C-alpha cells in the first residue's frame with residue numbers, strides 16, 4: 001500500500017490463491033489488514049517469477065527464520081540489476097546472520113544492491129495512513145535514494161543512510177527489548193521501569209552494533225531509539241504483547257498458542273545473544289529475555305537478577 005500510494009506499480013507474491021484473488025478482486029487482505037483498501041496499482045500473484053519479472057526493486061518480507069528457505073526458490077528469478085530491499089527485523093538462528101547477509105549469501109545479490117528499511121512503523125498505524133518516518137539504508141547511497149523515492153508517500157517519509165548494519169540491528173534488537181518492556185507491563189510495573197529497560201536496552205543495542213561495525217549515531221535515529229520507543233510502548237506491538245502475556249504469568253507455549261502473527265524477538269533473542277557472546281559484548285537484558293523465553297526462568301527471577309547486578313558507571 002505504501003509503495004502503491006507512492007505511485008510505484010507493485011506485484012505482490014502470496015502463497016495462497018484465495019489471498020491473491022481477494023487482493024486482485026476486492027483489493028483487501030481480510031486476514032491481516034481487513035480495513036485497508038489497496039491502491040489500484042497493486043496486484044498479486046502466486047507465481048514468484050511473475051511477481052519479480054522486470055522489477056527494479058524486489059521487496060522481501062517473510063518471517064526472518066523463513067527467509068533462507070524461501071530465497072532458495074527466488075534467487076535465480078531476481079533480476080540481476082534490481083535493488084533488493086529487506087523489511088525484516090530478525091537475526092537468523094544458527095548462523096547469527098542479519099537478513100541482508102542471508103540475501104547476499106542465498107540470493108547471490110551484491111551488497112551494494114541490498115537495502116534495508118527500518119523505523120517506527122507499526123503496521124496498523126501505517127495501514128491507517130498515519131504519518132510516520134523510516135530509514136532506508138544501503139551501502140550505495142544512490143540505491144537508498146532510489147528506494148526512498150519509490151516508497152515516499154504523503155503519510156510515509158523515508159530518510160536515507162548507508163549504515164546497513166546499524167539500521168538492521170536496531171530493528172532486530174528492539175523486538176527483544178520490547179519483550180522485556182512487555183514483561184514489565186504484564187507484571188504491573190509502571191513507566192520508570194519501562195523507561196529504564198528502554199534506555200539500558202538502547203545501551204546494549206549500541207554496544208553490540210559498534211562491535212559489529214555500525215555507526216553509533218544510527219541508534220539515536222529512527223531505526224534505533226525511534227523504533228525502540230514505538231515498539232516498547234505500543235499495545236499494537238506483537239513483541240511487546242508477547243512479553244505482556246509472559247509477565248502476566250502465561251507460559252511461552254500458552255503465549256505462542258494465542259499469537260497469530262510473527263513476534264520476531266522470540267526466536268531472534270537467541271541468535272542475538274549468540275552474536276553478542278561471539279563478539280564479547282555484555283547484553284544482560286537480552287540474556288535475561290532469552291532465559292525466560294528459552295530456559296524456563298520466570299520474569300520475576302530475571303527482574304531480581306537484573307537489579308542485583310554489580311553497580312557500574314553509566315556508559316555504553
Ligand SMILES: NC(=O)c1ccc[n+]([C@@H]2O[C@H](COP(=O)([O-])OP(=O)(O)OC[C@H]3O[C@@H](n4cnc5c(N)ncnc54)[C@H](O)[C@@H]3O)[C@@H](O)[C@H]2O)c1
Nearest residue numbers: 061062063064066070087088089090121122123261262264
Ligand atoms: N507488522 C509490522 O508492524 C512490521 C513493521 C515493520 C517490520 N516488520 C517486519 O516484517 C517482517 C514480516 O512481518 P509481518 O508483520 O508481515 O509478519 P506477519 O506474521 O503479519 O506476516 C508474515 C507473512 O509471511 C507469510 N509467511 C509466514 N510463514 C511463511 C513461510 N514459511 N514462507 C513464506 N511466507 C510465510 C505469512 O503468510 C504472512 O503473509 C518481520 O521481520 C517483521 O519484524 C513488521
Ligand SMILES: O=P(O)(O)OC[C@H](O)CO
Nearest residue numbers: 119120121122237238239
Ligand atoms: O509488532 P512488532 O512488535 O513486530 O513491531 C512492529 C514494527 O517492527 C514496529 O516498528
